Amino acid sequence: MARKSDLLPGTLDMLILKTLQRAPLHGYGIALQIKRLSDDVLTVEEGSLYPALQRLLLQGWVKAEWKMTETNRRARFYTLTAAGRKQLGVELTQFEQVIAAIGRVLSDVQDA
Amino acid sequence: MNSIRRFFNKLGFLFRRNRFTAELDEEMTFHRQQAEREFVADGMTPEAARYAAMRQFGNAAQLRDRSHSVVGFKLETVVQDLRFALRQLHRSPGFAATAIVILALGIGASVAIFAFVDAALIKPLPYPQPNRLIEVTENSAQFERNPLSYPDYLDWKRMNSVFSSVDVFANTGYALKTAGGTESVPGERVSAGFFSTLGVRPALGRDFRAGEDVVGAAHVALLS
Numbered sequence: 001m002a003r004k005s006d007l008l009p010g011t012l013d014m015l016i017l018k019t020l021q022r023a024p025l026h027g028y029g030i031a032l033q034i035k036r037l038s039d040d041v042l043t044v045e046e047g048s049l050y051p052a053l054q055r056l057l058l059q060g061w062v063k064a065e066w067k068m069t070e071t072n073r074r075a076r077f078y079t080l081t082a083a084g085r086k087q088l089g090v091e092l093t094q095f096e097q098v099i100a101a102i103g104r105v106l107s108d109v110q111d112a
Numbered sequence: 113m114n115s116i117r118r119f120f121n122k123l124g125f126l127f128r129r130n131r132f133t134a135e136l137d138e139e140m141t142f143h144r145q146q147a148e149r150e151f152v153a154d155g156m157t158p159e160a161a162r163y164a165a166m167r168q169f170g171n172a173a174q175l176r177d178r179s180h181s182v183v184g185f186k187l188e189t190v191v192q193d194l195r196f197a198l199r200q201l202h203r204s205p206g207f208a209a210t211a212i213v214i215l216a217l218g219i220g221a222s223v224a225i226f227a228f229v230d231a232a233l234i235k236p237l238p239y240p241q242p243n244r245l246i247e248v249t250e251n252s253a254q255f256e257r258n259p260l261s262y263p264d265y266l267d268w269k270r271m272n273s274v275f276s277s278v279d280v281f282a283n284t285g286y287a288l289k290t291a292g293g294t295e296s297v298p299g300e301r302v303s304a305g306f307f308s309t310l311g312v313r314p315a316l317g318r319d320f321r322a323g324e325d326v327v328g329a330a331h332v333a334l335l336s
Contacts, residue, residue, distance in 0.1 A: 028143040046143060046169050050136065051178045058121045066135075076139045 012044065012052050013061075014095060017080060017088040020062060026075035027053060053078060061087050136179055137172075144169050240311040246275070265303070279303040299333075307334075 019025060019033045030053075031044040056062045061084030067077045080088070144165045151161035169175070201208035236242040248268075250258040260268075260280065269278045281302045288297045304325040313319060314334060324332050 026142065027139055028146040031143075046140065047175050047178060050140065050175060051181075054179045058118050060117055060121070073142065074138070075142050076135065 011095065012048055013056060014088065014091040015042070015044070016049075016052060016056065016078075017061060017084055017091065020078055020080040021085070021088060024065075024067075024077040024079040026069070026077050028075070030078070056084070059083075059087070133176065133180075136176055140169070140172060140175065244276075245310070248278075277305050277309045279306040279309045281306055 015034055016030055019030050019037075025033060027046075027049055031046070031049055034042050034044050053062070053064075056078075057064060061081060062078045063081055064076050064078050066074055069075050147168060148158075148161045148165040151164050152158055156164065201211075237245060239245060250260050250264070252258045259282075265278075265280045272278045279302065281300050284299050284301050286297055286299045288295045302320075302325075304320040304322050307313065307319050317334075320332060320334070323329065
């Protein structure tokens with residue numbers, strides 16, 4: 001069963017890193033935050049979120065820690081590492097370049 | 113640099129696989145329960161909320177597999193390949209037998225050659241101080257190892273100032289009379305100090321005594 005992704009390919013890692021820049025969050029919190037900040041436009045599926053978090057852990061861009069939530073439940077909180085912060089910068093730059101390039105192509109079509 | 117770290121992180125996950133699975137399960141359960149609470153807060157009945165959360169979450173086993181495939185070494189595919197190979201071999205037994213025989217012979221030959229090289233060249237001699245044992249021979253233009261005459265041996269022994277001791281041996285054979293007839297047995301003629309020069313003692317009985325190797329003395333033998 002193919003799930004429709006609401007995200008542009010390759011942007012999930014960047015969104016997760018960006019979300020963690022403010023404060024450490026658990027997986028559910030990350031999904032919620034992305035959904036809220038995007039006014040429900042972007043939904044992160046659990047099926048993509050957890051593999052993505054494992055990928056980020058492997059790269060050493062985030063680190064995970066079991067902590068208690070405010071409702072006193074055990075949850076794994078992810079924290080951005082220094083390497084992750086650097087990676088976020090790289091990905092943001094790349095993303096902006098791509099968006100700018102797309103914008104130039106689209107505006108050219110409009111002018112014609 | 114990155115790929116090295118990834119490799120070691122993966123290796124770490126491999127050794128903590130059970131813990132990894134348990135943590136992932138706990139994490140995903142937490143996620144599902146949080147979603148459930150939110151649905152309840154939105155006015156759903158607990159029952160409906162639970163199903164909605166499960167529906168939203170999807171197949172937990174499949175999700176776990178996807179996370180595993182991120183951190184894993186794809187061991188499962190190796191097993192699959194092995195199974196496939198075995199099936200293929202089973203399908204053509206003649207080919208399989210040929211391949212196995214050739215491999216067996218090849219491996220056997222390599223092991224035999226290595227065993228020989230190991231014993232002859234790599235392993236030290238089985239004596240207490242093998243690095244102090246030296247074999248000295250005479251040589252001539254015709255023979256690389258000229259047989260040494262007994263008087264020459266006596267001279268060498270008398271004039272020796274280099275070695276702790278000098279002893280001789282010569283390969284030979286004897287006829288042994290047994291109840292079943294006469295048998296040929298391999299033997300070695302040695303001078304009296306031969307075993308003490310090698311640094312070994314007989315397991316039973318006594319070593320040769322000095323003077324037992326002179327002409328006219330009683331014949332003595334040591335069985336090995």
